[in-house]
Amino acid sequence: MKNNTDLGKFGTYGGRYVPETLIPALEDLDKWYRRLKVDKSFQRELSGLLINFAGRPTPLYYANNLSRHLGGPRIYLKREDLLHSGAHKINNTLGQVLIAKKVGKTRIIAETGAGQHGVATSIASAVFDLKSEIYMGAKDVERQQLNVFRMNLLNSKVHSVHSGSKTLKDAINEALRDWIANVQNTHYLIGSVMGPHPFPTMVRDFQSVIGKEIKEQVHKLTGKLPDAVIACVGGGSNAIGSFYPFVNDKKVKLIGVEAGGKGIRTGFHAATLSKGRIGIFHGMKSYFLQDENGQISEAHSISAGLDYPGIGPEHANLRDTDRASYPYVTDKEAVKAFIQLSKLEGIIPALESAHAIAYIIKNAKNFKKDETVVVTVSGRGDKDLQIVRECISGSEVGIEKNMQAKGIGLEDGE
């Protein structure tokens, strides 16, 4: 694969498209990151935190009931939901805060959609006694009040963003504006494999711990590589983290599941690689949902963490080179998978992760009975209980009626 990582290019994607004011900070960050990446004491400190504070390694659990229920393949769940904070985001936030501390930044800013990355940023900042401020769209603040309280409790200031669509993309705009104004003392802790170089590379490296563990764990259990690795894709960090150690193992199928929202023909979805066009936004060249004039569209998903109109540049390249595929799953399918995994396995997944689960439920028949499939459960579902609760009233018919009332589409994917 041709990856010119010097310029942060993945094929023709990625790069660094930002106002000049940010370039020195990005160059500096890149330099520091290269140095610390091979620095033994930095790596020791980070891995100590991941083990003792965050709870790594996470288990790889054989989902016996689900596998049996579907009649194969053999499904393993990578349990990122068991990490401290309840999602994979902390793999990245601990790494970046540690870098910020070494670089001498005194203030951390971050964007958040559902609040998971905001919470993980607040936690990591608390560990290192750094001030942190979180940008969150006004709509998301409304939808995720408990996470706002959680961030406040963890000593973060939450800024409610009222510009544009008042969701994640606007929170990122506002965080970038803050960074431009305060670049001297502030580190912008981007929460996914997106944004200008070096973020897509750096965040991927921090999240690759997921895939490295999967590889070891599967090998220990089966003596082989898995046949497929499946993960949900918002910006794409838990997916690339799961995929990256397998990219050169061409036999391992890599499947990133996007949010199909109310159905990709409705316009209300976040299926960037199915429906987006190449563009330049948030500092990178990649695929984006946009109109015919290049205005960025709003994304829609029942899961706030997938509600982003772009995708990390490395995924764009993996798709274009046919190394990975990016199907989508609708809101309805994700809610059903959320319920099904809870009932069958006693594991309540995040709605984001439920997209990956829904994919294997739908497509189990396309795998051989004895194949090994790993599904990354990127987070736990506590944050989504309210929204799923509102969807349920016992019977299947009731669920559909409630979802319709809530404006959740009932379309099945393909």
Next chain:
Amino acid sequence: MENNVTRTFKNLEHKNEKALIGYIVGGYPTLELSRGIIEQLILSGVDIIEIGVPFSDPMADGPIIQDAFTKTLNCGIAPKDCLNLVKSIRERHKETPLLLMTYSNILYSNGLEKFLTQSKNCAIDGFIVPDLNFEEADDYLKITTKLGLSTVFLTSPNTSTQRLRKIAVSSTGFVYMVSVFGITGSRNKFEKYTFESVSRSKSIVSSYGKQLAVGFGISNAQDGKKMIESGADGIIVGTSLIKIITNNEHDQSKMMSELDIFVKELKAICKVPN
């Protein structure tokens, strides 16, 4: 090669004047009115016009320009409307530099070459793209050079000398210096670092035969005067103009007379006594 931008600076130099550069949002508050506003600005003494092409997510802009973009997009204004706006202004103003200022995605989303060619056909002189740096600009520079379009790159107070040299080389006519750490319309009082970087940047840029224009947050003649005293060859005002337009949206004649007064004040300090 001479073009409207370089010719304007040369003429100003002969008259011992600095350039006054005015930014407005294309199609704001309406397409028709924005044409009238540009006519007014030129009449009152603006030397170079920058037309902002509205973008859904302007990361380098403050709330005033964001709001103007949002309102304009809600009225259905598309980039091609801004191109046609320039085309119609050009009929009456052959030599006034008319530059488009917009974000990369507007340029790239339907094919860079296509957009640049359309722009050329509408008599646009060149581009200012706040999220495009020279490292990512190979294709852009190749096509703009081929089409004879001007390219203005931005520099910032924290830009290294080494980078500024490359920025100067890649720019046609002038380099756009962002005055502060911040976005457009920042209400900071200018600090010493701004004036120091104006002088430093001016000396580097001029060694490449390029001019230095300073913008972001200039809201009155005193600010502009200090920029010029520090070495700026031009001053750029945007947010302050948009504010006048927004405040007088429903009283066109008051809008025009306030724009006229403001522009004349600024132009006065651009005339440097011998």
